[in-house]
Amino acid sequence: MSESAIVLDKVHKRFGNVQALRGADLKVSRGSIFALIGPNGAGKTTLFGLCCGFLRPDGGRVEILGGPADVTRFKGRLGALPQDAVLGRDISVREHLVFLGRLQGMDLALAQQEAARVLALVDLGELAERRAGALSHGQVKRVGVAQAFLGEPELILLDEPTAGLDPRHAHDLRELIRSQRGARTIVVSSHNLQELEAICDEAAFMEKGLTIESGAVAELTAKDAEIHVLLAPGPEPIDQLRARVTALSVTWDPAKRTLRVRFQPTPDRVAEDVIAEVLRELLAGGARISALGKGRSLEQRYLEQSPPAGA
């Protein structure tokens, strides 16, 4: 069995004059929670569509769960929240879910049981009999998420799942996704990078139809290889620190009063050891510490990668 749930190799996709993907590569490990990050128009939704078999690639290779993106192969094994897909207005939420469950191969009793289970996951049990056309935008989004979890598929693709949700339900959905770690592979796209950083193990940055970087979130944010210290106004013993810790790369931004220390982690010297070393020298030099953190946020990392708008 392939170790990767998704493999994209130099995938191209064009819509008329618009080149949506220009040779995108992607590898998503089985069991991971994977973030797909990029600005509007980067190709995230196109990539989801190709993985689900909604779209046909113009070139390159798309491999899903060890084979081509063909519904006869992944029926019941792949769930997805497609962006902007509309449910039939005059059919109840429960009927929709039972129908989709049965189409997935379940018998009626199991489909009804599954419909109730997934509605409970998104806190919509009370609205099961309501017509889809009478739901609010956020409720429709939650039904979309619920159908993606029908039958507990191995791989779930969620295209902007928290967009339009109130803070409480967005939080609950994040917790739901987090709880699936190791049990199934989930790929999430979102513009909320704090949210992605909190729930994802791996991430890929997309820009203009290309995957520009991907890897473990901890690596991308250098959580284990960088610390930053915010100093309050007062002494700035930066030179003293540089002289004492020559093995570390120290950068000082006087405007933001931020000290950034990069290092190569080893079994004998992990981030916590470096923090202790740096703090000891700073405090000895009379510095006043306002804040301390490991690595950079995913947002900072993304902004470093991504050219400014209009560039």
Place this chain on the structure above:
Amino acid sequence: MLQSRPVTGSPPSFVRDAALVAGFDLRESLRTRRALVLVLLYLLIACAASGIYVQVVRELGTRIDSMAGSDGAAAASVMQNEGYHAMLLFFSGGDAVLADHLASYPAMVLIFAWTSLAFLPWFIALTSYDQVAGDLHQRTIRYAALRTTRGAYVTGKLLGQAALVAGVAGLGMVPVVIIGAIYLPNFALVATVTALLSTWPITVVCALGFLGVVSLASQLCRGPGAARAVSVGLLFAVWLLSLQSGVWAWLAVLSPWYWKPGLFQPGILDQTIAVAGCLGLCVAYTALGFLRFRHRDL
């Protein structure tokens, strides 16, 4: 770990999926204005055809009564029969054998069946055009496309619409019976109901041929507006095909209108050929649309 929940029940299959899609589509149609519009249009035609027939019978009766003497009444009756036979010849396209066979149907049933079949293609174009295009436009199809093949989906949609048309065609018979029973003296209830039931499968088979054309249009278009226009346009084109003669006469077999009279033929062989023609066109036009649909982006 990393295993989807095993499914139970019957094994997934094309037929099962198509039946599920058909059932869901039918249920959805019944809850929307689509079914209501089709029912109202069909009932309107049934009432109009029955009403006109009742008026004609009353008028003829009045004229016969007004003619003095048994010779006059007999002459009027002969004229009435000749007029009816001319009408049957018109219905049958000049086929005398078919016209004689049609004479065995109660006249009211025949007029209803012929009128409803004349309007049916256009009703279908107006109510089934978005069977696939509507779901493409709203992207509703994506929920199903994750779980079943495009072939099963299109087949299910077609069968759902066929079931809807079959139901509405059956419902349209009710006003014929009611109007006949109320307004016609000597109304033959059993004969009329039996004849109506015998025309019902003819209507459904004929509808399948037209549904195939509309399915083709619906698979070619992404927007419902375009699908409606293309449906009507394609139906008009296949109607023109049915009128071909001379060198191009063979093109008529591509039109459901060409096979329609054969469905009323007395001989089993003729009926079977006509049924095969309508079903073949349904499959062929749907498959033609599928050649495009199977490769298109959803």
